[in-house]
Structure formats: C-alpha cells, structure tokens
Amino acid sequence: MGRGVFTKRDLQAGDLIGIEEMFSWTIMDECKYSRCLNCMKENYLMLIPCPNCTCAMFCSKKCLEDGTNKFHQYECPIINFMYDYLPSNFILTIRTLLNVINEFSTIKNCYTSCVESVTKNIYGDETSEFDFKDYKYSNGINLINSIYYDKSDAMAFFPYIPIIALLKYFLIRKTKLKEMVIEKEHQDFISEAMLLYTRIIQDSSYGSKIIFSEDSPEFQFLSPFESLFNHSCNPNVEHWIIGKKVYFLTLKPIKKGLQLLLNYCPDFGTLPKEHRILFLESRNFVCRCEACLKDYPTFNIEKAKNHKPKLYTRDFNAILSNMGKINDMTPKQAYTYLKQCSKFMEKYYYKFFPDQPVILIERLITKIISKLLGDESMKNVIKKNK
Numbered sequence: 001m002g003r004g005v006f007t008k009r010d011l012q013a014g015d016l017i018g019i020e021e022m023f024s025w026t027i028m029d030e031c032k033y034s035r036c037l038n039c040m041k042e043n044y045l046m047l048i049p050c051p052n053c054t055c056a057m058f059c060s061k062k063c064l065e066d067g068t069n070k071f072h073q074y075e076c077p078i079i080n081f082m083y084d085y086l087p088s089n090f091i092l093t094i095r096t097l098l099n100v101i102n103e104f105s106t107i108k109n110c111y112t113s114c115v116e117s118v119t120k121n122i123y124g125d126e127t128s129e130f131d132f133k134d135y136k137y138s139n140g141i142n143l144i145n146s147i148y149y150d151k152s153d154a155m156a157f158f159p160y161i162p163i164i165a166l167l168k169y170f171l172i173r174k175t176k177l178k179e180m181v182i183e184k185e186h187q188d189f190i191s192e193a194m195l196l197y198t199r200i201i202q203d204s205s206y207g208s209k210i211i212f213s214e215d216s217p218e219f220q221f222l223s224p225f226e227s228l229f230n231h232s233c234n235p236n237v238e239h240w241i242i243g244k245k246v247y248f249l250t251l252k253p254i255k256k257g258l259q260l261l262l263n264y265c266p267d268f269g270t271l272p273k274e275h276r277i278l279f280l281e282s283r284n285f286v287c288r289c290e291a292c293l294k295d296y297p298t299f300n301i302e303k304a305k306n307h308k309p310k311l312y313t314r315d316f317n318a319i320l321s322n323m324g325k326i327n328d329m330t331p332k333q334a335y336t337y338l339k340q341c342s343k344f345m346e347k348y349y350y351k352f353f354p355d356q357p358v359i360l361i362e363r364l365i366t367k368i369i370s371k372l373l374g375d376e377s378m379k380n381v382i383k384k385n386k
C-alpha cells in the first residue's frame with residue numbers, strides 16, 4: 001500500500017480531523033480584483049492595489065504588508081508577465097517556491113534544508129508515520145519536498161523543463177532574487193525545486209484536480225496534508241475552504257485503522273460509474289474504490305424519501321421531518337441536528353449503505369457542516385469537539 005492517511009481512533013460522522021492553512025495559493029486571472037491576494041477573502045471592489053503593479057490586490061494595509069513581505073516583493077516585477085502568459089499551475093509553482101524561500105532567511109538555508117528532507121525522504125517511505133497533532137505550517141515544506149521524489153519518475157518532468165528554465169531566468173534576473181541567488185548550486189536549486197513543485201501541483205493541488213466541476217475554480221492552492229489523501233468515489237472525508245484555511249471533516253463513521261479518503265471528481269451519488277471512469281481515465285487513473293467495484297447506485301432523493309420500511313425508518317423519518325428547516329436553524333440547533341445525523345450513521349451506516357436514505361443522511365451532514373462553518377461562533381464549537 002502506498003501513501004495514505006489512516007485514523008488511529010474510531011471517528012464519527014461530522015468529526016473535525018484537521019485544519020490546515022494553504023501552503024501556497026493563486027487567484028485565477030478573472031478573480032484577481034475580487035479577492036485579497038494575502039488572506040484570500042472575497043472583498044469585491046474594496047481592495048487596495050500594490051503601489052508597484054496593477055495585479056496584486058489586498059483587503060487591508062496589513063494584508064498588503066504581509067503579502068508583500070512573504071512573496072509579493074519578489075514576484076511584483078514579473079507578475080503581469082505571470083498572469084498574461086502562464087497557466088495558473090506555474091504561477092502556483094512560483095508562489096510555492098517563494099513561500100519555501102520565505103520560511104528560511106537565506107537561499108543557502110533553504111537549499112540545505114530542502115536537500116536534507118529529500119535525502120532523508122521524511123514522511124516519504126511507507127513505514128514512516130506522520131501525526132497531524134505535531135504538524136505545523138513549516139512541516140509543509142518537508143511534506144512537499146518528499147511527496148514525489150521518485151527518480152524513476154524523471155521522464156515525467158521532461159515536458160516542464162523549457163518553461164521552468166524560462167521562469168528561472170526571469171526570477172533570478174528580473175526580481176529581488178537576483179541579490180540572493182548568486183552561486184551556481186543555488187541557481188540550479190531554484191530550477192530543480194520548481195520542477196518538483198510543478199509535478200506536485202499538477203497532481204495534487206486543488207484547482208488542478210477539480211477540473212470536472214461546472215464552475216471553474218476561483219483559485220488554486222497547495223495543501224500538503226490534503227495531498228496525502230487517496231481518492232475514492234465514495235469518500236469518507238470532505239474539505240471545506242474558508243479564507244486560507246482548509247477544514248477536513250468526516251462524512252461517515254470510520255473505524256480505527258481504516259483509511260481516510262477524499263474525492264476529486266463528482267462522487268458515485270452524483271455521477272454514474274461509466275462517466276466517472278471516463279473522467280478518471282483522462283487523469284490516467286484507474287479507480288478501485290468500493291463504489292466502483294460494487295457499482296453503487298446514484299443518489300435519487302425521491303427514491304430515498306419513498307423507500308420501503310426498514311429497520312431505520314423511524315429514525316430516518318425523524319431526521320427527514322427537519323430537513324427543510326436547516327436554513328432557519330440557529331447554529332446550536334444545527335449542531336444538535338448534526339449530532340442526530342451522526343448517531344444515525346453510527347447505527348446504520350455499516351449495515352445499510354448505500355441504501356438511498358443512508359446516502360441522503362450523508363448528504364445532509366455535508367449541508368449542515370457547511371452551515372456551521374459559515375458561522376464564526378459555531379466554528380469554535382466544531383473545533384472544541386475535535
């Protein structure tokens with residue numbers, strides 16, 4: 001078994017398993033005037049521009065300062081070029097590199113640390129364990145640097161070499177990096193790191209993965225923890241994005257030792273197997289999840305509501321009677337409702353999934369979590385019950 005995320009304890013549906021800050025991010029060209037480049041919050045027509053370029057917008061003086069210090073001071077002279085000519089994957093590659101450099105005070109430190117984490121392959125072999133409890137933002141670098149370092153994979157880097165060479169030229173000739181990257185070794189490091197990040201971003205960034213969604217994403221980001229998850233068309237975890245934070249919550253009860261799985265195409269309930277296969281094939285991916293192997297049925301809300309009586313019918317109807325009231329619920333009521341759904345899943349999921357009513361409760365859980373995470377005070381209740 002390859003890399004994956006496993007739970008060390010029993011989890012219930014609706015449990016928060018982690019919050020991760022995006023490691024690097026970029027806003028799509030069409031949305032760059034409606035989101036703050038530093039905190040990613042939407043703030044239409046109220047943003048302050050960087051005084052030196054027309055591309056970077058910030059929601060406050062503080063964000064302007066933070067964003068400039070972190071990465072924008074380097075990219076500012078070439079940001080127009082970036083937006084005009086580069087696919088977002090490469091913009092994200094540059095930001096990833098700049099965020100990595102920013103974590104260290106000099107290129108030399110950055111180089112030494114990156115080489116070390118690659119050689120040691122921290123978190124990279126199958127037996128090593130990575131505990132989310134001890135995970136900090138800066139560990140993201142080690143995670144990123146070890147994600148796809150596989151020498152047999154060298155051919156996969158080939159198509160990117162010309163464009164990375166060009167980006168390196170711009171970065172070390174036209175930006176402040178000129179003063180920092182002098183030695184040949186460090187110049188090579190810039191291009192090697194960018195090649196690696198491009199590969200990772202291609203396979204693991206949000207925005208690159210969600211190409212099947214109806215609306216194109218407004219931004220693209222790299223979340224190292226998220227890139228450790230494997231795919232399932234029947235996921236047991238979902239992510240919610242708020243500003244720059246990514247919340248991971250469970251959708252089903254998950255027994256200790258089992259794998260946590262996310263999904264990157266519409267799930268089995270939304271899209272029938274033959275369509276999912278086509279989509280996943282375009283990503284060179286053959287899915288062997290239980291939904292694909294057992295060909296689970298798509299979700300049909302009418303069928304769910306009109307199911308024939310079963311062992312769970314009473315509990316199901318009790319939940320169903322409040323389904324239309326979610327929008328009017330106070331956060332506290334919504335939380336109680338979430339717990340009620342979670343209990344239902346605990347009792348019936350393993351016996352009856354994928355019965356239509358059980359799929360419906362799982363979808364309801366997603367809806368309640370979205371409501372709760374949209375509420376500042378309730379976000380804390382969710383966090384406390386982690």
Ligand SMILES: [Zn+2]
Pocket residue numbers: 036037038039040041058059060063
């Ligand atoms: Zn901001």
Ligand SMILES: [Zn+2]
Pocket residue numbers: 050051052053054055056072076077079
């Ligand atoms: Zn600027």
Ligand SMILES: [Zn+2]
Pocket residue numbers: 232233234287288289290291292293
């Ligand atoms: Zn599948």
